[in-house]
Amino acid sequence: MKLEIACIPGDGIGPEIVAQANKVLDQVAKKFGHEIERKEILMGGASIDVHGVPLTDEAIATAKAADAVLMGSIGGDTNTSPWYKLPPEKRPEAGLLKIRKALNLFANLRPAYLYPELAGACPLKEEISRAGFDMLIMRELTGGLYFGERHTTTENGVRKAVDTLTYTEEEIRRIAIKAFDVARKRKGKVTSVDKANVLDSSRLWRSVVEEVAKDYPDVELSHMLVDNCAMQLVKDPAQFDVILTENMFGDILSDEASMVTGSIGMLSSASLNDTKFGLYEPSHGSAPDIAGKDLANPIATVLSAAMMLRYTFDLDKEAEAVEEAVRKVLAEGYRTGDIMSEGCTLVGCSKMGDLLAERI
Ligand SMILES: NC(=O)c1ccc[n+]([C@@H]2O[C@H](COP(=O)([O-])OP(=O)(O)OC[C@H]3O[C@@H](n4cnc5c(N)ncnc54)[C@H](O)[C@@H]3O)[C@@H](O)[C@H]2O)c1
Numbered sequence: 001m002k003l004e005i006a007c008i009p010g011d012g013i014g015p016e017i018v019a020q021a022n023k024v025l026d027q028v029a030k031k032f033g034h035e036i037e038r039k040e041i042l043m044g045g046a047s048i049d050v051h052g053v054p055l056t057d058e059a060i061a062t063a064k065a066a067d068a069v070l071m072g073s074i075g076g077d078t079n080t081s082p083w084y085k086l087p088p089e090k091r092p093e094a095g096l097l098k099i100r101k102a103l104n105l106f107a108n109l110r111p112a113y114l115y116p117e118l119a120g121a122c123p124l125k126e127e128i129s130r131a132g133f134d135m136l137i138m139r140e141l142t143g144g145l146y147f148g149e150r151h152t153t154t155e156n157g158v159r160k161a162v163d164t165l166t167y168t169e170e171e172i173r174r175i176a177i178k179a180f181d182v183a184r185k186r187k188g189k190v191t192s193v194d195k196a197n198v199l200d201s202s203r204l205w206r207s208v209v210e211e212v213a214k215d216y217p218d219v220e221l222s223h224m225l226v227d228n229c230a231m232q233l234v235k236d237p238a239q240f241d242v243i244l245t246e247n248m249f250g251d252i253l254s255d256e257a258s259m260v261t262g263s264i265g266m267l268s269s270a271s272l273n274d275t276k277f278g279l280y281e282p283s284h285g286s287a288p289d290i291a292g293k294d295l296a297n298p299i300a301t302v303l304s305a306a307m308m309l310r311y312t313f314d315l316d317k318e319a320e321a322v323e324e325a326v327r328k329v330l331a332e333g334y335r336t337g338d339i340m341s342e343g344c345t346l347v348g349c350s351k352m353g354d355l356l357a358e359r360i
C-alpha cells in the first residue's frame with residue numbers, strides 16, 4: 001500500500017520526535033511491504049521565520065492532498081520567543097488552530113494508558129498506579145472558546161478582553177457520536193464532562209449527549225462536572241473509559257491525564273473528521289526547555305503514528321507492531337529522562353527511536 005503522509009516537524013523538539021516516528025514508520029513499511037511518500041510542511045514558528053505567517057494556504061493544500069498528516073509540535077517559549085511579540089493571528093499556535101479548522105478536525109482522541117512498566121513514574125499513590133487505568137479523552141476540537149468571537153478594547157481607560165464560548169447542537173452531536181462509537185469498541189462507558197451548573201453551553205451539551213445516548217443503549221452514560229473530573233482523574237483514574245468533553249476542558253484534562261500515565265511524553269493523539277483523513281500529533285508542546293538536546297521522549301509521537309496506521313490506513317497489524325515495540329522497549333527497561341526510574345537504562349530521543357524501530 002502507498003501511504004502519502006504530510007509531515008510537520010514544527011518547532012522545538014518537533015523535528016527530533018518526528019524523525020523518530022519516521023524511523024519507526026520506515027521500518028513498518030519495510031517489514032510489511034508498504035511504500036511511504038512524504039511531503040514536508042512548515043508550520044508554527046518554522047513557517048513564520050520563512051513566510052512571515054504560521055501556515056500558508058499552500059501548506060494547507062499540501063496537507064489536504066495527503067492521506068494523513070504527522071505532526072511534531074509547534075510554538076516557542078511564550079515568555080521569551082520573539083514570535084510572541086507578533087499579533088495573535090500571526091503567532092505559531094494560530095497555524096495549528098487554522099489547520100484544525102481548515103481540515104474540519106473536530107474529533108481529538110487522546111488515549112491515556114498507564115503501562116504497567118511505568119507504574120513507578122506515575123505520581124499517584126501506589127495502590128492506584130498498581131491497579132492501572134486505560135482511558136480515552138474525546139475532545140471537541142473546532143468549537144468552543146478557541147473559535148468563538150474575541151476582542152480586546154479599552155473603555156474609559158480600562159482594558160477589557162472578551163472570549164466567547166459557543167456550541168451548536170450539531171457540533172455537540174457529531175462529537176458525541178464519535179465518543180459513543182469508540183466506547184462501543186472499548187469498555188462501553190462514556191463520561192460526559194461539562195460545567196452544566198453554570199454554563200448554558202454545557203446545559204445544551206448535556207441534553208444533546210442524552211439524545212445521542214438513546215441510540216446507544218449498550219453504552220453506559222454518566223455526566224460529571226469538570227472540576228470534579230479534574231479531581232477524580234487523580235483520585236480514581238480507573239473509573240474512566242471514554243471522557244467526552246468540549247475543547248478547552250479537553251485541553252486541560254488531557255494534560256492532567258497524561259501526567260498520571262508517567263509523563264506528557266507518553267500521550268498520543270489523533271485529530272479526525274468524518275473521512276479517513278487525520279492529523280496525528282503528540283498532545284504535548286514543543287518543550288523549548290529541552291529542545292535540541294536529544295532529551296525528548298518520542299513515544300507519544302510514535303504512538304500517534306500507530307494511530308495513523310490504524311485510523312487512516314486501516315493497518316491494524318502494523319499499528320499493533322508499533323504498540324508492541326513500545327511495550328517491549330519499556331519492558332526491557334529503556335527510558336528517556338521524563339519517565340526514568342531506578343534500575344532502568346537512560347537513553348536519548350534518537351536512541352529510543354532506534355530501539356523502537358529495531359523491535360518492529
Ligand atoms: N500541539 C502542539 O503543538 C502544542 C501543544 C501544547 C503546547 N504547545 C506549545 O509549546 C510551547 C511550550 O509549551 P509548554 O511549555 O506549556 O508545554 P510543553 O508540553 O511543551 O512542555 C511542558 C513540560 O513538559 C515537558 N515535555 C513536553 N513534551 C515532552 C517530551 N516529549 N519528552 C519529555 N518532556 C516533555 C517539557 O520539557 C516541559 O517541561 C508553547 O509555545 C505552546 O503553545 C504546542
Ligand SMILES: CC(C)[C@H](C(=O)O)[C@@H](O)C(=O)O
Nearest residue numbers: 075093096097251283284285
Ligand atoms: C498549542 C495549543 C493551541 C494546543 C491547544 O490548546 O489545543 C495544545 O495545547 C494542544 O493541546 O494541542
Ligand SMILES: [Mg+2]
Nearest residue numbers: 251252255283
Ligand atoms: Mg494542550
